Amino acid sequence: MDLHLDESTVLLYKSNSQKIRVISEKWFEKNMYCPNCGNPKIQRADNNKPVADFQCNNCDQIFELKSKNGSLGAKIVDGAYSTMIERITSASNPDLFLLQYSEKYDITDLTLIPKFFFVPDIIEKRKQLALTAKRAGWVGCNILLCGIPEQCKISVIIKQLIQNRQDVISSYNRIKKLKIDSIDNRGWLLDVLNCVESIDKREFCLKDVYEFTEKLQKKHIHNKNVEAKIRQQLQFIRDKGFIEFLGKGRYRKLF
Numbered sequence: 001m002d003l004h005l006d007e008s009t010v011l012l013y014k015s016n017s018q019k020i021r022v023i024s025e026k027w028f029e030k031n032m033y034c035p036n037c038g039n040p041k042i043q044r045a046d047n048n049k050p051v052a053d054f055q056c057n058n059c060d061q062i063f064e065l066k067s068k069n070g071s072l073g074a075k076i077v078d079g080a081y082s083t084m085i086e087r088i089t090s091a092s093n094p095d096l097f098l099l100q101y102s103e104k105y106d107i108t109d110l111t112l113i114p115k116f117f118f119v120p121d122i123i124e125k126r127k128q129l130a131l132t133a134k135r136a137g138w139v140g141c142n143i144l145l146c147g148i149p150e151q152c153k154i155s156v157i158i159k160q161l162i163q164n165r166q167d168v169i170s171s172y173n174r175i176k177k178l179k180i181d182s183i184d185n186r187g188w189l190l191d192v193l194n195c196v197e198s199i200d201k202r203e204f205c206l207k208d209v210y211e212f213t214e215k216l217q218k219k220h221i222h223n224k225n226v227e228a229k230i231r232q233q234l235q236f237i238r239d240k241g242f243i244e245f246l247g248k249g250r251y252r253k254l255f
């Protein structure tokens with residue numbers, strides 16, 4: 001895997017964002033493997049689609065690539081809000097690859113976020129474009145990366161260190177166990193995972209998670225029994241092997 005983005009082929013492009021899109025897509029097509037099945041290549045999907053997608057021709061998994069100069073920060077700008085909301089609720093929603101590069105066009109990080117962690121909660125509606133703008137009235141969105149638990153983000157490259165391919169494939173397949181189709185349940189799972197993640201110790205008890213009850217109640221105002229919902233999610237996370245039940249309301253993180 002060569003970590004340099006080759007800008008020599010796009011010198012004629014005027015727009016920097018277009019330049020980056022072209023060279024990062026080229027790099028991705030040449031270097032990235034399928035994290036789902038291990039196929040050594042992922043190909044560009046149909047060019048007529050509104051978003052530049054890639055697809056594995058072995059397992060049909062779809063991926064979207066986004067690139068950013070420097071650190072990712074808490075949110076990343078995406079396309080139209082309505083398209084995004086429509087997409088996250090459909091089966092054709094792609095997994096998201098986030099590529100970070102330096103001023104010198106060197107790739108520093110590549111992170112994969114599986115599609116099943118996308119919930120409406122992490123999609124922030126941006127302000128409607130002014131009437132004077134070219135696309136007046138258009139509403140874009142941001143993806144709130146901070147709303148996705150760290151353990152649900154798979155690193156392919158960290159600070160220019162290329163992670164072992166087999167480890168990436170194993171991580172992806174392990175995380176895939178958390179896949180839930182219902183958007184509502186997906187939200188609950190992310191919420192409880194985020195709570196567990198923010199508990200600053202490896203072993204914790206039910207009481208530690210109940211500390212978040214008020215916060216979760218505010219988010220799920222119609223739910224009448226938040227504590228029961230917390231227990232249900234903990235059981236799910238335990239069944240999928242991400243935490244271990246030690247008895248007497250005690251748990252251990254396995255991530």
Ligand SMILES: [Zn+2]
Pocket residue numbers: 034035036037038039056057058059060061
């Ligand atoms: Zn594949």
